[in-house]
Amino acid sequence: MKLEVGIFKDPQKIEITNAWEVILEQEKTPHKITEQPDCPIIVCDRIVPDWLPEFMNNGGICIVTEANQNLLPFKTNFIGHAFVEYIDLTQMDSERTRISCSANIFKGDGLGIINIHENRITKSGIIQDQYPVFLYKQFGKGGCYYSGIPFSKLITGLGDTLRVCPYFSKFTERIVSVDKHNIIRSLRFILIRAFNQIGLPYVHVWYYPKKYNSAFTFRIDVDGVFGENLINISNSALKNQIILSFFINKSMCEKDQNYLFRISDRHEIGNHADIHNLYSDYTSNYQNINECKMWLDQLGIKNGPWFAAPRGMWNHNLHQALNDLNYIFTSDFGCAVSGYPFFPYIAGRRMKTLQIPVHPFSTERGEIWLKESSKVSMGSKCAINSFINIIRSCYRQNYPIMLYSHPKILGTMADEVFSNITIELHNKNIWNTTLAEFAEWWILRDKFNF
Numbered sequence: 205m206k207l208e209v210g211i212f213k214d215p216q217k218i219e220i221t222n223a224w225e226v227i228l229e230q231e232k233t234p235h236k237i238t239e240q241p242d243c244p245i246i247v248c249d250r251i252v253p254d255w256l257p258e259f260m261n262n263g264g265i266c267i268v269t270e271a272n273q274n275l276l277p278f279k280t281n282f283i284g285h286a287f288v289e290y291i292d293l294t295q296m297d298s299e300r301t302r303i304s305c306s307a308n309i310f311k312g313d314g315l316g317i318i319n320i321h322e323n324r325i326t327k328s329g330i331i332q333d334q335y336p337v338f339l340y341k342q343f344g345k346g347g348c349y350y351s352g353i354p355f356s357k358l359i360t361g362l363g364d365t366l367r368v369c370p371y372f373s374k375f376t377e378r379i380v381s382v383d384k385h386n387i388i389r390s391l392r393f394i395l396i397r398a399f400n401q402i403g404l405p406y407v408h409v410w411y412y413p414k415k416y417n418s419a420f421t422f423r424i425d426v427d428g429v430f431g432e433n434l435i436n437i438s439n440s441a442l443k444n445q446i447i448l449s450f451f452i453n454k455s456m457c458e459k460d461q462n463y464l465f466r467i468s469d470r471h472e473i474g475n476h477a478d479i480h481n482l483y484s485d486y487t488s489n490y491q492n493i494n495e496c497k498m499w500l501d502q503l504g505i506k507n508g509p510w511f512a513a514p515r516g517m518w519n520h521n522l523h524q525a526l527n528d529l530n531y532i533f534t535s536d537f538g539c540a541v542s543g544y545p546f547f548p549y550i551a552g553r554r555m556k557t558l559q560i561p562v563h564p565f566s567t568e569r570g571e572i573w574l575k576e577s578s579k580v581s582m583g584s585k586c587a588i589n590s591f592i593n594i595i596r597s598c599y600r601q602n603y604p605i606m607l608y609s610h611p612k613i614l615g616t617m618a619d620e621v622f623s624n625i626t627i628e629l630h631n632k633n634i635w636n637t638t639l640a641e642f643a644e645w646w647i648l649r650d651k652f653n654f
Contacts, residue, residue: 208234210243222549223356232409261344271350281311292317296390308352314339364538371597377564385543416635429460433615440618451476451512474510482517490525533558567613584617
């Protein structure tokens with residue numbers, strides 16, 4: 205039996221999410237789709253195989269998400285169905301995590317915390333109705349980790365909303381509705397635990413070349429040039445040994461297009477669409493991408509097959525259009541805000557266009573948020589502290605550090621911000637790179653097989 209994870213697929217194919225493929229491809233952990241008990245670890249979404257009891261009896265470990273008490277081959281202490289906004293995954297190498305979904309709740313000893321009475325104060329030291337996220341059932345020589353939360357649907361689902369952003373206590377932006385990176389990290393923890401439990405190593409490929417602990421990139425969404433602000437950003441970044449990835453929006457830059465020629469050719473230039481918006485349909489998204497590409501080509505501005513979605517908004521038709529136009533990557537906080545890159549699946553088919561999560565803090569959104577919440581402006585000190593907070597949080601978790609901003613505010617404080625970022629990166633084992641270079645590495649890594 206090989207050291208690999210078996211992804212059990214319901215033969216009737218009633219529901220297919222491809223979430224486990226996303227996780228295991230991201231990790232580069234050996235895996236395969238199977239209907240047989242031919243791997244030491246089997247993962248399932250809701251539907252479990254008929255041979256599961258014998259598999260566990262013989263020492264196999266199964267991981268079941270969206271577990272249903274009527275489908276599991278053992279008795280559970282099922283409490284009921286609950287609507288849950290946040291769960292605590294700190295016991296699973298993660299953190300407080302927004303899931304905003306309904307789930308089956310089970311009672312027992314386990315990992316993580318579900319509190320079905322949210323946003324309540326504790327009175328008289330009495331804590332009501334707290335239940336584990338994952339439970340474990342010993343079964344013969346093996347066993348089963350199970351959770352009633354539909355993690356696979358959360359990882360692959362669509363949707364964004366205005367909410368507090370990761371690594372901040374109050375700052376809000378319109379971002380992906382659930383914390384996919386935290387969910388993936390917690391499932392990775394369960395995988396490692398399952399392998400260790402049967403005395404096998406967890407095998408995966410490290411995320412960076414040359415033993416780096418993280419990678420750093422900074423992108424600029426050019427939603428308007430704002431005069432010399434754009435040039436200040438270009439020059440200040442180079443002065444501080446940072447190569448940027450600029451994403452140009454046609455409709456918001458046409459009237460000041462001469463400034464675009466002054467961006468140093470050491471930086472990267474990508475596509476930020478023609479109209480600064482997302483469309484529901486495939487054709488409009490396709491045309492919106494292509495119009496910007498043709499305009500940049502007509503201007504003679506060197507640009508690559510790299511995209512960042514206007515307003516951070518993302519849907520399947522946008523990604524399918526990028527895929528069909530042979531774009532190497534897109535980076536959209538309406539899809540993911542932290543963690544590692546991945547290749548999305550649409551209708552069961554893996555896309556070749558990579559999705560690179562980006563943190564949604566920008567000086568421009570920070571300015572709006574501060575004026576709305578505190579009636580003050582975004583100063584350089586606040587901007588610097590915010591970027592450094594993200595750097596430290598991502599570095600601590602070995603995540604890529606993907607920052608972004610715009611010319612309007614950052615261009616007025618670029619040198620101070622970039623110099624402080626460079627100081628923060630110094631003496632840390634971080635690969636200072638660009639989005640295109642990082643995508644090239646990730647695609648090369650993806651081709652590696654054991």
